[in-house]
Amino acid sequence: MAAAPSMENPRRLLHGFFSFELCKELEFIHRSSGTVGYRPSVFSTTLPHLAATNCGHFILPFLPLRDRLKDAVEETFGCEFELFVEFTGLISWCKGASIGWHSDDNKPYLRQRDFAAVCYLNNHEKDFRGGLFHFKDGEPSSVAPIAGDVLIYTADERNIHCVDEVIDGERLTLTLWFTRDCSHDEDAKVINILSQRIQYEPDSFLPLPASSTMYWFQKDGSGFDVRHARSYLMGDCILLGEMKFLSKNS
Structure with a gap:
């Protein structure tokens, strides 16, 4: 049984949390549906994006994994009440992508975030170079991504972290944030989008064309x-x- 996380720097690295086959399935979904992300040289696939582009069938592989991750976070950090998933996103970091020291709740519009889970879908030094994850304080101080591993931590200033610049290749993760605030429940937003599509396009069962940015090759x-x-x-x-x-x- 893994040791309890430090109260000073609450975090835990879970090795082999999910299978290589699931990593490849999520990678396929990202390759099929990804769009420009929130930072330079970053691409992302989110559940609301899949719902809005009539690709709801791609959401199914996420559901059992999200439940497992939520259970792991609740158990690790001794949550007294059930958490809600605030965000789920496949994120690829291409050559040149990086992010400096920060906590995941460091903006006013991110204050609802209580916990984070970063699921690694490919391997450092095999699929990409650079892109190491570092914590400013505490242990583990650095994490080299291995497909199937999951890093969970609190989203506050106790876990300030950064990601080194990706030197070559593409670093792929599934990232989730969890909240105690039900008003930020991602599921409610996704269900609302799906219900609107069914209401206005009841006879449409084919996915809409993906964003043209999925064809963009970074070089x-x-x-x-x-x-x-x-x-x-x-x-x-x-x-x-x-x-x-x-x-x-x-």
Whole structure:
């Protein structure tokens, strides 16, 4: 049985929490539905996004894992009342992505966050270089991502942390935040979006086209649309906003 987390720096690293097969399934969902994330060189897939784009069937693999994670957080930190999931997101950190020292509740609009869970879906030094997770104080002080491992911690100033810049490859995680405040329950938001889609499009069972950003390939601080990769490699450039085609021979 794992030792109780320190009260000074409440956190726990759970090894082999879920299977390699589930890692690959979540990676597939992200590749199919991801869109531009909240930071440069970051892409994300959230449950509200899946619901809004008529990809509700992709939500199903998340549900048992979310329940397991919520149970683990409640047990680890001795929560007296049931927690609510505030956010669920697949997040890929591409080359150049990083984040400095912070706590996860460090903005007024994030104060509802009480606990965090970071689920690693691929491996440090195998799938990417850089991207180590560091805590400012306490142990473990650093975490090297391994597929299937989960890091859980309180979202307050007792667990200030950062992520090193990704040097190469792509670092993929499933990140969840939990709250004691039922008004921030993510499930209620997702159900509301799904019910609206069923109400206004009752005969639609096919997913809507994914965001065009899913085709964006990050390269050396810039990037290109993979649908135009052949033209790009030939030295041509397509400016989609102005519908212009620029050739290296122009």
